[in-house]
Amino acid sequence: xxxxxxxxxxxxxxxxxxxxxxxxxxxxxxxxxxxxxxxxxxxxx
Numbered sequence: 262x263x264x265x266x267x268x269x270x271x272x273x274x275x276x277x278x279x280x281x282x283x284x285x286x287x288x289x290x291x292x293x294x295x296x297x298x299x300x301x302x303x304x305x306x
Contacts, residue, residue, distance in 0.1 A: 281306065 284290075284306065290299035 285293075285303055290302050291297055293299040293303050
């Protein structure tokens, strides 16, 4: 017999996804070119 633990999943909220996408698409990340500061900022997110 197999017993698996099912931990509660974090609910993904539409607002959270929208906020993340807006940030990743913003000019703050300077285009996210390889080796740029923008790519490092995106990686932290």
